[in-house]
Amino acid sequence: MVLTQRKPWARAFVPPADPGLVRLRFASRGVLGIAAAVAACGLIGQDIAGLATGGLAALLVLFTVTDPTVRGQAVTVALQPLVGLPVLAAAALLHGRPVTGGLVFVAIGGLGVYARRWGPRGHTLGAFAFMCFFVAQFGRVTPATLPSLCVAVLVSVAVAAVVRFGLWCYERRLPQPVPPTPPAGGTGLRRITTRQAVQVTAGCLFSLPVGHLLSHERWYWAVGATWWIFVNVTSRGETAVRGFRRVLGTCLGALLGLVLTLPLHGAPVPSAVVAAVAVFGIFYTAQTSYTWMMLSVTVLAQALYGLAGxxxxxxxxxxxxxxxxxxxxxWLAVLLVLPVTTHAFNDAWIRRAVRCVHACTTEAAARLAGHPGADPAPRVAELEALLAQVRKTVAPLVHPLYLGRERRERARQVLVLLDECAREVRALVSVAADPEASHDARLAAACWRVEAAVEALTGPAAGRLVETGRREAVAEGALAHLHGVERALVALAEPLRASMPAGAATPARV
Structure with a gap:
């Protein structure tokens, strides 16, 4: 089998496909919702601080709410002001007390990460609370200006909610894959969210004084960078790569600012256009490239500071x-404080992805056999989400700066073979959806061999490959795709087993 994979630099500059134009809809709705919220704040007489606060609140409503159901999303949006307004009030009361305010900011950041143990809603509310304190530093909120900014938040959340759930609720018409939950992490400090809360607190405590040394007014940028690097990561390798990409995106955005935003001198109309394009870039690239998203965030911040003069x-x-x-x-926090190795999560995510491949083939075969309740589509959506998670956890090993060449090649081979499995599964599901498709007795045997290959990778006897026998030449599409899945799974055993330490029980590790 010839393994091909796009080079890292090519993946960075060539946008991936957008099936169903989901990212385009996501980005377009984001621009519409934020523009409507900012316009509403302008109509009630908000200044630049109020417009920025309202725009950020709308962005968080449209960007961070990821509950699996529309009803759950609506509940989370309704709870956001209840969490954010008290934090905004605390920031106003601490205005002029940089040390105390900084420590409270760090504490809010730690609690915001700890709240992730309650799932997507906890993550969303934690992010909203953290960013309310962050934007209060930008707007230099005081007790006198607090009521105006609270109104801006309430108006923007309401307008963004109308856009999200009323004018453009595409979630009601498109099946939304549920993000896979992390593997169970035990209790206490063995729980990932607890360890990350401690790590975030330690990292922010380091960046806080350094940020103050760099600037007494913009110190919160450093704390904010530390906090957001920990979003959607679990291991020290993921965190290191995400930090690198954040720095790279910020540097590229600053260079772009020299030729794009700086020459505008804060002119309202062109600065607003640049801000709108940057918002679109944030939403469109968020799921595919953290570097490009950070470039867009940096350009947006520059446009706002340009408008503020x-x-x-x-x-x-x-x-x-x-x-x-x-x-x-x-970086210091993940290296020195309760580190979680990249290997600890590669194994669990790869196992889940391989098991899901088997579940997809089983559902598709049942559909071909005529079982009315068999529906492989949800399993395929789950597989796509799991593969995205595998790519993220393996990213540190395939990064150009990673020095282990052999290990990097094995990790790339694993990703290529998992992608091959996914392609064959998608094709199999398409065949199963054909009303003319009918059951073939050989499908059961092919599905059994897929199950045997999965057990060879994930079962207790994983060190021994299952003999799959002779591949008979078939013309039927479904059987051909099942054989393709089988071949890819068997091929996976080599790179996974090559990375096993002596005496290990399973090769599912890279």
């Missing part, structure tokens, strides 16, 4: 320096 070359350099400080805080 604060943008200059020094601010661009400071943005990069504060981001470096934040990334350094995150």
């Amino acid at each position: 604060l943008l200059d070359g020094h601010l661009l350099v400071l943005r990069v320096a504060e981001t470096l400080a934040g990334a350094a805080g995150a």
